[in-house]
Amino acid sequence: MLEVTGCSNFDELWRKAGLNFPHPALTVPEGKSEFEVSSKLERLAGKNHTHLVNFVGLGYYDHIIPAAVGEICGRSEFYTAYTPYQPEASQGTLQAIYEYQSAISRLTAMPVVNASLYDGGTALFEAMMMAVRITRKRRAVISGAVSPIFRKMIQCYSGNLDIELVEIPAVGVISAQDKLLEAIDDATACVIIQYPNVFGTLEDWSNFVEEVHKKKALAICSTYPLALPVITPPGEMGFDIVTAEGQSLGIPLSFGGPYLGVMAVQEKHMRRMPGRICGRTLDKNNKESYVLTLQAREQHIRRENAMSNICSNENLCALSALVYMSCMGKQGMIDVAQLCAAKAVFARNELLKIDGVEAVGEEPFFNEFVIQLPEDAAEITGRLIDKGFAPGFPLGRYYPERSNQLLIAVTEKRTREDIKSLANALEAVL
Amino acid sequence: MKLIFDISKPGRRGSTIPAADVPLTSNIPENLKRKAPAELPEVSELDAIRHFTLLSRMNMGVDTHFYPLGSCTMKYNPKMHERVATLPGFANLHPLLPQLRHGAALTQGALAVIYEAEMILNELLGFARSTMQPLAGSHGELSGVMLIAAYHKDRNDLQRKTMLIPDAAHGTNPASAAVAGFSTKVVATDTNGNVDINDLKKQLGPDTAGLMLTCPNTLGLFDPNVSEICRLVHDAGGLMYCDGANFNAIIGRLRPGDIGFDVMHVNLHKTFATPHGGGGPGSGPVGVAECLVPYLPVSIIEKRPDGSYALEYERQKSIGYIAPFYGNFGVILKAYAYMLSMGAEGFRRVSENAVLNANYIRAKLAPYYAQAYDRTCMHECVFSASKQAANGVHALDIAKALIDRGFHPPTIYFPMIVPEALMIEPTETESIETIDEFIDAMIDIAKAAEADPDSLTSCPLTTPVSRPDEARAARSPDLSA
Numbered sequence: 001m002l003e004v005t006g007c008s009n010f011d012e013l014w015r016k017a018g019l020n021f022p023h024p025a026l027t028v029p030e031g032k033s034e035f036e037v038s039s040k041l042e043r044l045a046g047k048n049h050t051h052l053v054n055f056v057g058l059g060y061y062d063h064i065i066p067a068a069v070g071e072i073c074g075r076s077e078f079y080t081a082y083t084p085y086q087p088e089a090s091q092g093t094l095q096a097i098y099e100y101q102s103a104i105s106r107l108t109a110m111p112v113v114n115a116s117l118y119d120g121g122t123a124l125f126e127a128m129m130m131a132v133r134i135t136r137k138r139r140a141v142i143s144g145a146v147s148p149i150f151r152k153m154i155q156c157y158s159g160n161l162d163i164e165l166v167e168i169p170a171v172g173v174i175s176a177q178d179k180l181l182e183a184i185d186d187a188t189a190c191v192i193i194q195y196p197n198v199f200g201t202l203e204d205w206s207n208f209v210e211e212v213h214k215k216k217a218l219a220i221c222s223t224y225p226l227a228l229p230v231i232t233p234p235g236e237m238g239f240d241i242v243t244a245e246g247q248s249l250g251i252p253l254s255f256g257g258p259y260l261g262v263m264a265v266q267e268k269h270m271r272r273m274p275g276r277i278c279g280r281t282l283d284k285n286n287k288e289s290y291v292l293t294l295q296a297r298e299q300h301i302r303r304e305n306a307m308s309n310i311c312s313n314e315n316l317c318a319l320s321a322l323v324y325m326s327c328m329g330k331q332g333m334i335d336v337a338q339l340c341a342a343k344a345v346f347a348r349n350e351l352l353k354i355d356g357v358e359a360v361g362e363e364p365f366f367n368e369f370v371i372q373l374p375e376d377a378a379e380i381t382g383r384l385i386d387k388g389f390a391p392g393f394p395l396g397r398y399y400p401e402r403s404n405q406l407l408i409a410v411t412e413k414r415t416r417e418d419i420k421s422l423a424n425a426l427e428a429v430l
Numbered sequence: 431m432k433l434i435f436d437i438s439k440p441g442r443r444g445s446t447i448p449a450a451d452v453p454l455t456s457n458i459p460e461n462l463k464r465k466a467p468a469e470l471p472e473v474s475e476l477d478a479i480r481h482f483t484l485l486s487r488m489n490m491g492v493d494t495h496f497y498p499l500g501s502c503t504m505k506y507n508p509k510m511h512e513r514v515a516t517l518p519g520f521a522n523l524h525p526l527l528p529q530l531r532h533g534a535a536l537t538q539g540a541l542a543v544i545y546e547a548e549m550i551l552n553e554l555l556g557f558a559r560s561t562m563q564p565l566a567g568s569h570g571e572l573s574g575v576m577l578i579a580a581y582h583k584d585r586n587d588l589q590r591k592t593m594l595i596p597d598a599a600h601g602t603n604p605a606s607a608a609v610a611g612f613s614t615k616v617v618a619t620d621t622n623g624n625v626d627i628n629d630l631k632k633q634l635g636p637d638t639a640g641l642m643l644t645c646p647n648t649l650g651l652f653d654p655n656v657s658e659i660c661r662l663v664h665d666a667g668g669l670m671y672c673d674g675a676n677f678n679a680i681i682g683r684l685r686p687g688d689i690g691f692d693v694m695h696v697n698l699h700k701t702f703a704t705p706h707g708g709g710g711p712g713s714g715p716v717g718v719a720e721c722l723v724p725y726l727p728v729s730i731i732e733k734r735p736d737g738s739y740a741l742e743y744e745r746q747k748s749i750g751y752i753a754p755f756y757g758n759f760g761v762i763l764k765a766y767a768y769m770l771s772m773g774a775e776g777f778r779r780v781s782e783n784a785v786l787n788a789n790y791i792r793a794k795l796a797p798y799y800a801q802a803y804d805r806t807c808m809h810e811c812v813f814s815a816s817k818q819a820a821n822g823v824h825a826l827d828i829a830k831a832l833i834d835r836g837f838h839p840p841t842i843y844f845p846m847i848v849p850e851a852l853m854i855e856p857t858e859t860e861s862i863e864t865i866d867e868f869i870d871a872m873i874d875i876a877k878a879a880e881a882d883p884d885s886l887t888s889c890p891l892t893t894p895v896s897r898p899d900e901a902r903a904a905r906s907p908d909l910s911a
Contacts, residue, residue, distance in 0.1 A: 001787070002786065004789075004790050005789040005790060005793050005806070006793070007789075010782045010786070013782075013806065014683065016805075016806035017651075017652050017785065017789075017805075017808055018651070018653065018654035018805075019652045019680070019683070019684060019808075021684050021688070021689060023683065023778075024556070024682075024684065024685050024688065026774040026777070027774075028553050028773060028774050029769075030774070030775075031770075031771055031776040032773070034510045034771070037767050037770045038514055041514045041763070041766075042514075042517060043539075044519075044540075044543055045517040045518070045519030045539055046519055048520065048536065048540050050518055050522040050523055052536070058526060060524065064447060066475075068444065068445075068475055072482040072483070074512065075482075075483065075486040076491055076493035076494075076507075076705075077489045077490075077491045077493065078491070078707070078708055079491070079507070079512075079707050080494075080497075080504075080507055080705050081490060081491040081492075081707075082502050084708065085499075086490075086829060086830075087898050088830065088895055088897065089490040089495075089833050089838055090489055090490065091431075091485075091895055092485040092487065092488035092489035093489055095485055096482070096485055096708075098909075098910070099434050099911075101909055101910045102433070102435065102910040102911040105910040106469050106470060107468045107470065111910070113909070113910060116710075118565040118711075118753075119753070119754055120754070121751075121753070122569070122753075149754045152751040153750075153752065153753070153754065155750060156576075156727070156751050159749065159750070160576065160579050160611030161611050202458060202459070202462050204461055204462060228464070228468065229467065229470075230464055231458060232462050232463065232465070233464060233468070245754075252522065252760075253523060253524050253525065254520065254521050254759050254760045255523040255525050255537070255540045255759040256753075256754065256755025256757065256758075257525075257565065257753070257755065257756075257758035257759050257760065258565070258710075258711030258758040258759075258761060259754075276709065277909060278909070279904070280908040280909075280911075281898050281899050281900065281902045283895040283896040283897060283898045283899065284888075284899070285896055287895050287896070289895035291900050293907060294904055295904075296904075299601040299602050299604075299605035300602075300844070301601070302601070303601045303604040303605060303614075304608040304613075306601065306605040306608075308609070309568050309602050309605035309606040309608070309609045310566075310568060311566065311567065311568040312566045312568070312711075312712050313709050313710050314565075314710045315708040315711075316705075316707030317710070319708070323478065325471070326444065326470070326471040326478045327444035327445045327473075327478050328443075329443040329444055329471055329472050329473065330443075330467055330469065330471070331441075332443050334467060338454060338456065339450060341456035341457075341458060342453065342455055342456055345452075345453075346452035364457045364458055364459050364462065365457065378530070378531050381530050382532040385530060385533055385536070390524065390527060390530065394530070397529065412448065415448075415451055416452050
């Protein structure tokens, strides 16, 4: 092959290509065989303790994933393809995206869904920027009951953008709806809330959204997809933009990613939405077919004036979510959500029986709730980890004034026994 | 094909879940209970599996077809990586565990993967440290230019608000710079496909924050003036950003940190053989020179003297949280497996063969297609279908004709500065036999463009659908069922 290129060796090829730098001396580990590499990684996997009985959530949950999800996403016709720029050669990916958009639309009761963004936090930032573009205002009011991780991400991205972020602290486990409304002024583009909120609390936002609209701002909701089969969907409350971390829809925890940024918007905002969107159309023979559409919004055409710098989506994760929602199905999704909610109620009752453990508020919640411990929650968490439980997330990490509060998530995977054992273990370490 | 919703039958389901072992009560108040159920599919597991399996067969992928999509580096994705990523010790690990007291000791394997992958990447790039957190290439770009912004701000050099970007750059470059708060100025490309040095000199000034240079560039060319470009930008007080989308061309052969770049992203889903997933998840780690280390996003992972790994969140000058956790761990893990498999010698062979394969195609197709620039290329070669366009056969038609001949098309109409662009990137993992078959198909198409151009404009004929009506899709959007 070298002769065809007119070179007698690689150095000549590099030289002709204009690369005249000396070869670097690299100190990287010597290449190993497949067996050696997989053995090494199996050893490393063994150093991670996934046997802990897990009650940690904070937006990232340990749910059952049907085997079918991994099987379908493991089909290399899906995972070794790229962005469906050639629709005729990518109808599988495109129809799957269209079905994903449809399923999320039905789940959230929002009409327009994109093909996905990176994760829940980047999706929420993109939602805020969308509101900034739509309203041409540069101020955002955000509830302190929104995931602290998402708020930190939004702060980070807003740093260079001349956007004023106003944070309204939560009261107990409740979002301060009145204060959020008061904080809206003429320069405010949007209000950002979370439902169920980061403490797990369920709140009615219908009237709130109306008030936000009266003040000419947009209402943005970050939600938890697996709660939606049983709670009023945010679309019915009138939100303009709904985002979510989609990990709960059949995507493994995988130590932080890849996850799924869900975004859904009202129809009037469709052409201001970032990210890829798949549409159904007809081909030359009037046959139904699918394409990426509304591309005039995107960076490869608009460059510095694009809606966002986002190029890819989290396609395979969106496929996971679609297969998950299909296999769980209409009733299975409801059943899972009901199980989560019931087990959370049971767990809270069991834990509150312990001397020194107190409730934080009596508001309704979905599958996550806060308890007050008599000592530092981080310290108690450490003691319980030594006993084989990841008992929850100590809120002091992000809310210093809540150092004795523990946020506990219960999924359908936790048994009555798991919950009882946690209660016993907690009682023992107090 | 029917939608999954259309094969739905009331009462069918494709999953089982444990029976309730607690009272099925909830405290969801009446006003917040969902009234009408979400109309999700009602299908058996077999219905679902058959539906999605049939869908998958309507795709071309690297495992089924040669996929020379320029600038996307569609190399083979070794199967061991996929298996390793599903090990329960990785897949079931909660990202918050190491942030809990006594939790870090229980996640040492995962922290080791991220740290050790970073160390190898640092060595390959010639940089002090990297952040593995960016979730995609363009997210890496954004993170990288945010580091540049933080650097100037920290030095109180507040007038540096302009990012210079060559006209050949990918659209994400200017878009990322804009999201990081920069205005952008375009630098022209000269007649040889390099940065126009005179134009660059004109654009540089006290407002220059930096230059985003793709190296090798998006024309598949190595700019022989890269050292001078770095010097000019540095002399003007700017920093050099390297878009590493094309790092596959130089991996093991050249370390961008050695030649003057200050910050760079790489795409693990390109150079480091992790799958593209039909458009993600990707991963876009960013390497930096010493001067930018203080600004790296939190957390970074440190190795302690006792050999254990720990998350470091207390970093005063850090730009903050660009991702919820430590990056797309599942993707980083596959890239780490690749790094361990390759070694220095393996990496050298990657870039050599990637460049050789592209130049082989360039030489063989040069008599049939106009070259954008008649010079030795790096890992991809860019042609213009200008000769064929004169006969009414456009780059798009050539792409569709390739599909009928059993090949995924190259990238078309990019870079935008090449009319009728066809950008071919074979990668190092393809055999000469496959490449020869592709060359034959391209020659066949070139001949048909002369002899029977009409035969090409109706392609593809072998696919589940013919060309979709994109104008209709955008005019009356049908985005969900």
